[in-house]
Amino acid sequence: MLEISGRLPGTIDEARRSMEICNACRYCEGFCPVFPAMELRRAFSDSDLTYLANLCHNCKGCYHACQYAPPHEWGINLPRTFAELRAETYEDHAWPAGFGRVFRRNGFWVSMVTALSLGLVMVLTMALQEEATLYGNHRGPGAFYAVIPYGVMVTLGGLTFGWAAVAMALGAWSFWRAAGGGPVRWAALKAALADAGRTRHLGGGGDGCNDVDEGFTPARRHLHLATMWGFLLCFAATSAATVMDHILGWQAPYSWYSLPVMLGTIGGIGLVAGTAGLFAIKFKTDRAPEATHHWGMDLGLLGLLHFTALTGLALLFFRHTSAMGMLLAIHLGFVLALFVTLPYGKMVHGLYRLLALMRHHNEQP
Amino acid sequence: MDAADRPYDVLVAGGGNAALTAAITAAERGAKVLVAEAAPKAMRGGNSRHTRNLRTAHEAPTDVLTESYLVEEYLDDLIRVTGGKTNEHLARITIEESAQMPAWMHERGVRFQRALGGTLSLGRTNPFFLGGGKALMNAYYRTAERLGVDVIYDAEVTGLEIEDGHFTAARLRHRGFETRIEARAFIAAAGGFQANLDWMEEAWGPGARNFIIRGTPYAKGTVLRLLLDEGFEAVSEADQCHAIALDARGPKFDGGISTRLDAVPFSIVVNREAERFYDEGEDFWPKRYAIWGRLVAKQPDQIAYAIIDAKAEDLFLPPLYPPMRAETIEGLAEALGLDPAKLRATVDAYNAACMADGPFDTTIHDGRATSGLTPDKTNWARPINRPPFIGFPLRPGITFTYLGVKVTEDAAAVIGGKPASNIYAAGEIMAGNVLGQGYLAGIGMTIGSVFGRRAGQGAARHAGN
Numbered sequence: 001m002l003e004i005s006g007r008l009p010g011t012i013d014e015a016r017r018s019m020e021i022c023n024a025c026r027y028c029e030g031f032c033p034v035f036p037a038m039e040l041r042r043a044f045s046d047s048d049l050t051y052l053a054n055l056c057h058n059c060k061g062c063y064h065a066c067q068y069a070p071p072h073e074w075g076i077n078l079p080r081t082f083a084e085l086r087a088e089t090y091e092d093h094a095w096p097a098g099f100g101r102v103f104r105r106n107g108f109w110v111s112m113v114t115a116l117s118l119g120l121v122m123v124l125t126m127a128l129q130e131e132a133t134l135y136g137n138h139r140g141p142g143a144f145y146a147v148i149p150y151g152v153m154v155t156l157g158g159l160t161f162g163w164a165a166v167a168m169a170l171g172a173w174s175f176w177r178a179a180g181g182g183p184v185r186w187a188a189l190k191a192a193l194a195d196a197g198r199t200r201h202l203g204g205g206g207d208g209c210n211d212v213d214e215g216f217t218p219a220r221r222h223l224h225l226a227t228m229w230g231f232l233l234c235f236a237a238t239s240a241a242t243v244m245d246h247i248l249g250w251q252a253p254y255s256w257y258s259l260p261v262m263l264g265t266i267g268g269i270g271l272v273a274g275t276a277g278l279f280a281i282k283f284k285t286d287r288a289p290e291a292t293h294h295w296g297m298d299l300g301l302l303g304l305l306h307f308t309a310l311t312g313l314a315l316l317f318f319r320h321t322s323a324m325g326m327l328l329a330i331h332l333g334f335v336l337a338l339f340v341t342l343p344y345g346k347m348v349h350g351l352y353r354l355l356a357l358m359r360h361h362n363e364q365p
Numbered sequence: 366m367d368a369a370d371r372p373y374d375v376l377v378a379g380g381g382n383a384a385l386t387a388a389i390t391a392a393e394r395g396a397k398v399l400v401a402e403a404a405p406k407a408m409r410g411g412n413s414r415h416t417r418n419l420r421t422a423h424e425a426p427t428d429v430l431t432e433s434y435l436v437e438e439y440l441d442d443l444i445r446v447t448g449g450k451t452n453e454h455l456a457r458i459t460i461e462e463s464a465q466m467p468a469w470m471h472e473r474g475v476r477f478q479r480a481l482g483g484t485l486s487l488g489r490t491n492p493f494f495l496g497g498g499k500a501l502m503n504a505y506y507r508t509a510e511r512l513g514v515d516v517i518y519d520a521e522v523t524g525l526e527i528e529d530g531h532f533t534a535a536r537l538r539h540r541g542f543e544t545r546i547e548a549r550a551f552i553a554a555a556g557g558f559q560a561n562l563d564w565m566e567e568a569w570g571p572g573a574r575n576f577i578i579r580g581t582p583y584a585k586g587t588v589l590r591l592l593l594d595e596g597f598e599a600v601s602e603a604d605q606c607h608a609i610a611l612d613a614r615g616p617k618f619d620g621g622i623s624t625r626l627d628a629v630p631f632s633i634v635v636n637r638e639a640e641r642f643y644d645e646g647e648d649f650w651p652k653r654y655a656i657w658g659r660l661v662a663k664q665p666d667q668i669a670y671a672i673i674d675a676k677a678e679d680l681f682l683p684p685l686y687p688p689m690r691a692e693t694i695e696g697l698a699e700a701l702g703l704d705p706a707k708l709r710a711t712v713d714a715y716n717a718a719c720m721a722d723g724p725f726d727t728t729i730h731d732g733r734a735t736s737g738l739t740p741d742k743t744n745w746a747r748p749i750n751r752p753p754f755i756g757f758p759l760r761p762g763i764t765f766t767y768l769g770v771k772v773t774e775d776a777a778a779v780i781g782g783k784p785a786s787n788i789y790a791a792g793e794i795m796a797g798n799v800l801g802q803g804y805l806a807g808i809g810m811t812i813g814s815v816f817g818r819r820a821g822q823g824a825a826r827h828a829g830n
Contacts (some may be wrong), residue, residue: 024623024685025416029498042683064503065496067414067621071407072617205495206476214503216476329460 036328083291107296117335141251160339167343192357223277237264271309301346370617374828379554383792390821410502418491419810450801460772464612474504549823558586568603601797608658613758627681639707646744665740787819
């Protein structure tokens with residue numbers, strides 16, 4: 001396996017060794033649900049380790065508190081080991097199976113897809129559209145479709161998003177079975193959604209994460225909340241606009257006070273600020289507990305979300321100017337890249353984390 | 366003269382709980398403080414990095430403690446475990462002030478875990494640090510730095526300039542270079558000498574080479590020896606220490622909690638000659654684990670073997686190292702390097718003596734005792750007869766030594782029958798004042814906290830702050 005970058009040999013064995021030492025220590029049991037879940041076990045199967053790694057929220061409290069962290073001869077580094085194992089989870093449960101390999105050099109692939117998608121949309125728009133139309137001023141219902149035709153937008157968006165939805169659902173089912181999920185229970189789902197909605201376990205047992213060093217701060221939790229809810233609000237905005245446009249027949253663009261624009265503006269600001277903050281933390285943080293060879297995956301998604309939101313806000317502000325045509329092409333280029341890479345990038349972490357939380361609530365006495 | 370050039374008011378030797386408690390206390394009173402920690406930054410914190418809780422008196426339940434644990438009960442516990450070898454005046458001060466410590470610690474950034482089941486069921490007496498002792502030390506170092514305390518790592522105190530019991534300066538070896546630091550007061554909080562195997566050998570004989578040192582390899586006792594050589598009065602004895610029985614396969618130093626083995630009450634423990642030597646079922650393990658280090662240390666080659674059968678395997682926390690297993694007692698004896706016939710005889714004699722009826726119950730003293738053995742096993746005795754048979758090798762694991770410098774209630778070290786004018790001691794280096802022998806879980810951290818604070822107060826007062 002050594003010739004393959006991004007997948008280290010023996011990660012699962014390292015995770016098992018770590019859990020065996022941790023289970024004899026248990027000092028970290030107040031930080032997060034990983035340790036109480038660990039304490040329910042005396043031995044750790046591959047399935048247990050997959051589950052525990054995805055239950056880990058990477059707050060890094062256990063690394064900075066660890067009496068066995070490097071340079072101790074045992075060299076326990078749970079956040080990094082679990083991050084590496086999570087990347088293997090993403091690869092192993094990707095659909096179709098062969099596509100999982102993109103997780104080994106995920107930053108590269110996300111960048112390539114983004115560049116291609118931006119290039120494709122912009123070049124095609126410029127090549128196929130009259131200059132006068134592209135750089136013209138468009139107002140009123142259907143203004144966007146003057147630049148990029150309705151049929152093209154709906155077909156491309158529908159196909160890529162539909163594919164992403166199917167791929168992620170199949171990946172989630174595969175993960176749930178591999179992690180020994182058991183029956184799907186409403187109570188567990190509800191509890192898991194409540195945890196995820198508040199990113200409760202980025203609280204590190206009370207005072208937050210070890211964002212940068214051994215000090216606790218709530219910054220990462222807040223920034224992640226902004227990013228997650230920003231994304232969900234933007235998703236809600238897009239859904240609302242889809243219904244209004246394609247079902248009710250009220251064509252975009254919409255006014256500042258319409259539902260899609262209000263949701264999208266708030267969500268977009270959350271996304272821009274949240275992703276920028278998370279990006280900044282990455283560059284300040286102590287790298288010892290980080291799986292830095294997977295940073296391409298983390299930064300790829302942060303960058304993609306950031307620029308999708310930023311170009312969306314720019315489009316909103318300048319939609320009545322002659323810049324609208326190019327801004328629309330750029331924004332849709334980012335959106336296309338986001339849709340294409342959804343099942344093959346860091347976004348899957350949210351799904352697997354939610355499922356791991358569900359399993360946790362299933363088994364917790 | 367600006368602050369940077371001002372000489373230090375207080376020099377603290379050591380970098381664990383007592384040292385940082387003293388440094389923070391003195392700095393809060395305006396003293397300019399230097400902490401000299403012998404370990405590198407990544408391994409700072411002395412033995413405190415391996416701790417998890419402190420024993421605390423309290424009158425009513427708190428958010429981190431259940432029920433109540435009154436001063437008198439605490440004192441009775443201490444007198445019982447030490448067999449009266451305690452300075453009762455200092456013990457009472459330690460216990461009374463222990464009640465203030467959780468709040469004091471919380472105000473200085475330490476976080477406690479909510480009362481859980483935990484490892485040792487100590488929820489009534491001992492609040493647990495969230496994340497354990499290293500997290501505690503991280504919080505203290507941040508607080509100290511915020512207060513302007515200077516900390517140098519890789520800095521071992523190698524010499525003290527003391528005249529008529531008055532400290533003037535210390536010599537330090539810092540990253541291989543000698544340096545001299547003057548200060549108005551000195552706080553010795555540099556721990557015991559358990560990591561100094563030559564000194565351990567003086568106290569215990571050559572068998573000390575077989576001991577495992579559970580904590581920091583930096584506790585060489587250098588400062589303790591310097592003070593004793595200067596004529597400071599000693600307390601306790603060189604062979605008194607906190608010692609538990611742990612897995613013989615653990616690391617020589619710094620293995621901490623994880624190599625502990627909780628099988629003893631459900632086992633028979635034999636020595637190299639395959640003979641039993643102590644009542645394994647005398648009491649619950651949390652009340653007995655701290656005597657088994659000494660028991661094993663007194664056996665030939667300082668080794669023992671806990672032996673159980675398949676019935677007992679899930680009765681205790683999973684051990685770190687996989688045990689030896691065999692389908693027969695003889696096979697297990699061979700795997701452990703014991704004489705098969707002798708072990709067979711010991712197990713047969715034990716099984717034949719397991720006469721008691723009544724339910725086997727690990728939650729109470731179930732009274733299932735052997736009869737007619739020397740020694741008898743007085744609780745949880747069941748025949749060892751269901752394969753596979755399972756064995757663990759045990760060694761003495763030394764937590765910390767009790768030989769220390771005598772102190773007053775102000776934590777001042779005593780020389781010539783009088784407190785020194787500007788020399789204080791806190792933590793393991795003086796724990797022997799309160800703990801002449803025996804142990805009570807979490808009291809080491811309590812002594813370090815209470816006397817750390819008193820040493821910091823005294824040193825700051827002396828320095829005129």
